[in-house]
Amino acid sequence: MPGVSILLMMGVLALAAFIFFRPPNRARALLADQSASSTAGNAPDKPSYPADGLRDTAMMLELLASMLDAGAGIGRALELLAGSASPPISQSLRPVVAALAIGADWETAWQTPAPHAAEILRLKDALAFAALTGAPSASILYAQAARERRGQFRAAEKRAAALGVKLVVPLGLCSLPAFICLGIVPVLIAMVPSA
Secondary structure, eight states: OHHHHHHHHHHHHHHHHHHHHSOOHHHHHHHHHHHHHHHHTOOOSSOSSSOOSBOOHHHHHHHHHHHHHHTOOHHHHHHHHHHHBOHHHHHHHHHHHHHHHTTOOHHHHTTOSSOOOHHHHHHHHHHHHHHHHOOOOHHHHHHHHHHHHHHHHHHHHHHHHHHHHHTHHHHHHHHHHHHIIIIIHHHHHHHSOOO
């Protein structure tokens, strides 16, 4: 009888591990696309990973700061950043770069009809002081990048703390059957009088 309960417990734990650690649907679709392109022998036309460019705001701020340290202007630095950023960010930056290139003032350049991502608005706010005053702003951008990284770290800590709360139910569902099978069932079997 104890062997059956151990097998039952192992089955429940294996099922819980499978459900918890299975790849998300997007990853499964990506793996299916890669296997289909490799079996067909055709090279994929586009990269198969979801983000094909720079998207981290802190990294973009550090790159802008290093370009400004090297002597590039704000317009040229934004142009180079637009070339290496992810497509949504690049599409939002290109009208701004074009407006700055034809001589538009700072606020007018950022009022293009393209919708801006949150990363773009943080870049605008970080660069606004340097663009409007002409002050050297590399140190300000480095400080802003450090602040962004601290904010990302705090957000990751909050998500990790929330994960501990979310794991209580699955762990309880795994532990309770094991406790019943290994703790309560043997005691009840021992209490049953043998005939």
